């Protein structure tokens with residue numbers, strides 16, 4: 001298979017890049033190791049009720065005012081946003097399990113959520129691309145420099161595929177590239193060091209979701225915001241879908257990724273009990289619970305990402321930027337200097353890649 005631009009990774013950055021290349025009539029192939037597009041954007045349907053809006057954002061939930069690219073892209077695609085529910089009081093639990101339900105404070109007021117979940121965005125972008133340009137369940141294993149361009153080896157369930165391309169764009173988290181992809185010749189040592197030193201944003205996290213008949217906490221004057229020093233969830237928010245009668249909460253797990261206490265079964269059980277403890281007896285029996293542990297997912301996280309970190313200052317190291325002259329480009333959100341780590345950063349990074357490729361038009 002032969003193309004002009006090979007894009008590794010069909011998360012938001014890779015998809016935004018691909019849709020712009022399509023508009024510019026530039027041939028490309030987009031490949032992803034997973035059997036779905038979206039990468040860290042992952043919206044699951046609850047199995048409880050296939051007729052109703054019971055979607056769960058198990059990756060990102062929010063965008064924020066002041067993020068121009070994602071706002072423009074959602075508008076162009078006709079996707080609605082709504083405000084994070086934040087009316088009412090916050091519940092606080094201390095280390096000993098003492099609970100306060102009188103805190104007039106909202107941790108996420110003003111944040112915006114996407115109607116039908118963020119997965120709608122990546123699905124709609126993928127739907128704009130010709131089927132033959134997307135290779136899902138294709139893992140990039142090796143990139144070989146040729147006299148002109150690159151040869152890329154991909155592993156898929158039925159064997160191997162080799163793609164010849166003039167240029168390669170990696171819309172894959174830097175650490176995942178360094179850990180899992182071979183380069184012939186090897187990348188310069190400084191590049192490997194810089195890739196390995198860049199933490200993948202949120203990769204060490206796990207998200208728990210619980211669906212209820214109704215948002216019972218709202219009746220009690222609670223917003224669904226919760227902070228706990230006891231755990232296993234450390235931070236809880238209302239996750240009810242827009243226009244749904246069902247209620248939902250999600251929480252970030254506060255147990256480190258390499259701890260034995262972060263076992264799936266135990267977490268599902270303990271997190272359910274915690275929500276009952278903090279928000280009241282009506283939450284004892286959720287209709288559905290889901291857990292996504294990103295630290296276990298090697299298409300996102302490496303062992304170095306086990307620790308949860310505060311938001312690093314991201315941007316493209318000069319060693320990595322210099323490879324653009326040789327036709328190797330890097331475009332995951334971690335490469336964005338202004339909004340690195342965020343959804344907006346994925347669009348910012350793909351926009352930079354388009355400039356490096358000399359392609360007119362932006363992802364939005």
Ligand SMILES: Cc1cc2nc3c(=O)[nH]c(=O)nc-3n(C[C@H](O)[C@H](O)[C@H](O)COP(=O)(O)OP(=O)(O)OC[C@H]3O[C@@H](n4cnc5c(N)ncnc54)[C@H](O)[C@@H]3O)c2cc1C
Pocket residue numbers: 008009010011012013014031032033034037038039040041058059060061062063138139140141171172173176180181201202203205206207294299300331332333334341342343344345346
């Ligand atoms: C739990 C969680 C909560 C978050 N919350 C927010 C939030 O509220 N707001 C916000 O703005 N951001 C949030 N983020 C961050 C946000 O998800 C990312 O900024 C964004 O999705 C990154 O997009 P990307 O395209 O750069 O990378 P990714 O989405 O990681 O895409 C990379 C792609 O590369 C693929 N890949 C990996 N290895 C290979 C290989 N060898 N071969 C082929 N393909 C490969 C992966 O499968 C993936 O599809 C959150 C992330 C997580 C995990």
